[in-house]
Amino acid sequence: MSTSPARKILWAYVVLYIVILYFPVVLLPIFSFNDSATPTFPLKGFTFKWYEGLIGNETMLKAARNSLIVGSVASVGSTILGICAARAITRYRFRGKSAASGLIMAPLFLPEIIIAISLLVVLLGIGANLSLTTVMLGHLLICLPYSVTVLVSGFEGFDPSLEEAAQDLGAKPLRVLRLVTLPILAPAILSSLLVAFTISLDEFILAFFLSGSEPTLPVYIWGQLRFAAKLPNVLALGSLLIAASLILLTTAEIMRRRAERRLAGR
Amino acid sequence: MRSEATRGWLVISAPLLYALLLLIGPIIVILANSFWTQDYLTIDRTFTLDNYRAALGEPIYRDLLFRSLKVSAIVSVVTVILAYPVAYFISFHGGRAKGLWIFIITVPFWTGYLLRILSWKVILGYKGVLNSALLGLGVISEPLETLLYSLNAVIITLAHSWAAFAILPIYVSLEKLDRTLLEAAADLGQGPIRQFLRVTLPLTLPGVIAALLIVMIPTVGDYVTPKLVGGKDGVMIANAIQVQFGKASNWPLGAALAVTTMIIVSMSAALMVLALQLFRRLMK
Numbered sequence: 188m189s190t191s192p193a194r195k196i197l198w199a200y201v202v203l204y205i206v207i208l209y210f211p212v213v214l215l216p217i218f219s220f221n222d223s224a225t226p227t228f229p230l231k232g233f234t235f236k237w238y239e240g241l242i243g244n245e246t247m248l249k250a251a252r253n254s255l256i257v258g259s260v261a262s263v264g265s266t267i268l269g270i271c272a273a274r275a276i277t278r279y280r281f282r283g284k285s286a287a288s289g290l291i292m293a294p295l296f297l298p299e300i301i302i303a304i305s306l307l308v309v310l311l312g313i314g315a316n317l318s319l320t321t322v323m324l325g326h327l328l329i330c331l332p333y334s335v336t337v338l339v340s341g342f343e344g345f346d347p348s349l350e351e352a353a354q355d356l357g358a359k360p361l362r363v364l365r366l367v368t369l370p371i372l373a374p375a376i377l378s379s380l381l382v383a384f385t386i387s388l389d390e391f392i393l394a395f396f397l398s399g400s401e402p403t404l405p406v407y408i409w410g411q412l413r414f415a416a417k418l419p420n421v422l423a424l425g426s427l428l429i430a431a432s433l434i435l436l437t438t439a440e441i442m443r444r445r446a447e448r449r450l451a452g453r
Numbered sequence: 454m455r456s457e458a459t460r461g462w463l464v465i466s467a468p469l470l471y472a473l474l475l476l477i478g479p480i481i482v483i484l485a486n487s488f489w490t491q492d493y494l495t496i497d498r499t500f501t502l503d504n505y506r507a508a509l510g511e512p513i514y515r516d517l518l519f520r521s522l523k524v525s526a527i528v529s530v531v532t533v534i535l536a537y538p539v540a541y542f543i544s545f546h547g548g549r550a551k552g553l554w555i556f557i558i559t560v561p562f563w564t565g566y567l568l569r570i571l572s573w574k575v576i577l578g579y580k581g582v583l584n585s586a587l588l589g590l591g592v593i594s595e596p597l598e599t600l601l602y603s604l605n606a607v608i609i610t611l612a613h614s615w616a617a618f619a620i621l622p623i624y625v626s627l628e629k630l631d632r633t634l635l636e637a638a639a640d641l642g643q644g645p646i647r648q649f650l651r652v653t654l655p656l657t658l659p660g661v662i663a664a665l666l667i668v669m670i671p672t673v674g675d676y677v678t679p680k681l682v683g684g685k686d687g688v689m690i691a692n693a694i695q696v697q698f699g700k701a702s703n704w705p706l707g708a709a710l711a712v713t714t715m716i717i718v719s720m721s722a723a724l725m726v727l728a729l730q731l732f733r734r735l736m737k
Contacts, residue, residue, distance in 0.1 A: 193645070194546065197538060197541070197542050197546075198542070198546075200538055200539075200542075201538070201539050201542045201543075204535065204538075204539050204616075205557065205558065207613075208558065208561050208613070208616055208617075209561060210576075211561075211569050211572035211573055211576065211613065212561045212564060212565065212568075212569060212572070214572050214575065214576065214582065215565075215568055215571070215572050215575070218575070225580070226575045227580050227581070227582075227585060228582060228585050228586070268467055268468040268471055269468065271464050271465060271466075271467045271468050272465055272468040272469075274464050275461050275462075275464040275465035276465070278461075278464075279457050279458070279460055279461030279464065280457060280458075280461070281457060281458035281461035281462060282458060283462075284461065284465075287462075287465050287469050288465075290469060290472050290473070290476075290477070291465075291468050291469060291472045293472065293476060294472075294476060296666075296667070296670055297476075297670070297671075297674075297715075298670060298671055298673055298674020298675070298691070298714065298715075298718070299671065299674065299676075300674040300675075300676050300691040300694055300695065300711070301480070301483075301674055301711050301714070301715060302476065302479075304483065304694060304695075304698050304707065304708075304711060305476075305479035305480050305482060305483040305711075306475065306479050307698065308479065308482055308483060308486060308698075308704060308708070309478065309479040309482050312482065324475060325475075327471070327475075328471070328472070328475045328476060331468060331471070331472070335468075382563075385563055385564075386563070389563065389564065389565060389566050389567075390566070391566055391567050391677060392676055392677070396698075405566070405567050408567055408568075409567065412571070412681075421571075425565060425567075425568040425571070428564075428565055428568070429564050429565045429568060432563060432564040432565065433560065433564060436560055436563055436564070440556050444552065
């Protein structure tokens with residue numbers, strides 16, 4: 188097929204689209220190295236000082252630690268629950284399955300502010316103190332649909348006869364899980380962990396409402412936005428966060444592809 | 454051996470229970486709250502519709518609701534129109550790199566939600582990137598003041614935030630499209646444009662509707678974008694809801710605003726799905 192003019196226009200459009208899509212993401216890191224207190228062009232010169240300003244900032248480090256804790260717990264929790272859901276969805280046929288899975292996926296289709304305030308009202312209503320735990324509970328809820336999506340696509344190609352073969356050879360259920368099921372599904376599981384962690388790391392609304400006096404990184408950044416003088420430091424911190432997300436997501440994608448290939452190869 | 458259904462329910466029970474306890478339960482509580490009244494710190498649990506009267510009757514809330522719906526409708530339509538060609542390109546010309554394309558397009562969506570909005574603030578500001586670029590190019594002689602802190606700024610920022618979400622459902626429906634139908638249309642002498650309008654577009658309409666909904670629903674309730682780039686004219690319903698749960702401390706009114714938003718969004722979603730079904734029936 189020859190390359191028609193229409194196809195060239197389409198190609199140019201897609202390139203432009205992607206440039207605009209990435210422009211705001213790339214812009215902040217550029218200004219975070221700029222030797223000026225305001226993010227405006229022309230650039231004034233290269234500096235690391237905004238990054239150096241982050242070192243030894245106790246409140247920020249505390250927020251970073253909070254984010255790590257919340258992200259770890261939320262991603263492990265959502266992956267464990269996600270494994271159950273994905274297993275039920277891909278392996279069993281039962282009445283009400285689509286309703287059940289629809290309910291688990293529902294947080295994806297609700298405005299986040301509504302999830303946040305309803306959780307807030309219930310938690311305060313039962314007398315719970317807002318803390319990292321309450322953020323974890325909320326993050327687990329909104330990470331779950333993403334974990335389920337990643338895991339279902341990883342589980343779909345899994346051939347149940349492999350497990351049956353192990354059983355026939357006399358392996359106990361736990362041994363089958365450890366020696367057959369988990370190794371095959373490992374990449375999908377790892378990918379779910381990484382995706383859920385990235386979502387939790389980036390999430391703002393739920394953390395904003397539920398974190399009380401223990402901010403996560405996005406909540407800390409939000410607080411700093413009130414001070415114009417802190418903006419360059421915020422940009423530096425934000426750039427680090429974007430870099431972390433990019434690394435996590437790329438790793439997750441590589442894992443997901445490995446899982447696909449592994450299942451397709453058998 | 455237990456039946457397959459029992460085992461299925463058993464396996465899915467943990468995540469299901471979690472969603473019931475932390476999502477459905479709280480939403481029911483919010484619903485209950487919206488029929489109550491708050492008197493300083495005590496909640497009066499007598500049934501009342503006053504909160505809904507305020508939510509729908511008081512001009513400020515009615516206007517905010519209407520504006521939020523308008524913004525999310527514009528954003529979803531703009532996003533879907535801009536996203537369709539990209540989804541089309543990946544599906545038809547992506548070759549072996551389809552997965553990579555999708556990855557490249559979805560990555561910005563996952564990274565730095567707060568920071569992307571901040572970035573638009575930097576781009577659209579009075580001394581911002583766009584103004585200085587336009588000045589430099591000589592397109593304008595004075596910086597435009599209306600870029601930031603306006604409804605347009607909210608629309609631009611939201612449309613950018615949700616771009617990837619719009620592409621996915623359209624892409625999926627394009628992938629499902631039976632390509633032999635296009636060959637048949639070509640054999641019958643239909644040109645590329647008529648092929649697209651009479652085969653591709655109608656058959657991928659479910660994906661388009663899904664994309665519209667998946668963008669519309671979260672954008673109605675966006676809190677950060679209006680707060681950071683909207684200014685006075687860009688305030689949306691989520692900001693009003695937050696105020697009721699924060700400073701104003703009127704939970705029942707906030708709950709009624711939240712429930713009203715949910716109902717209106719669900720009704721618009723249902724209308725769109727109905728319209729799609731009607732369209733399909735007419736096509737047959």
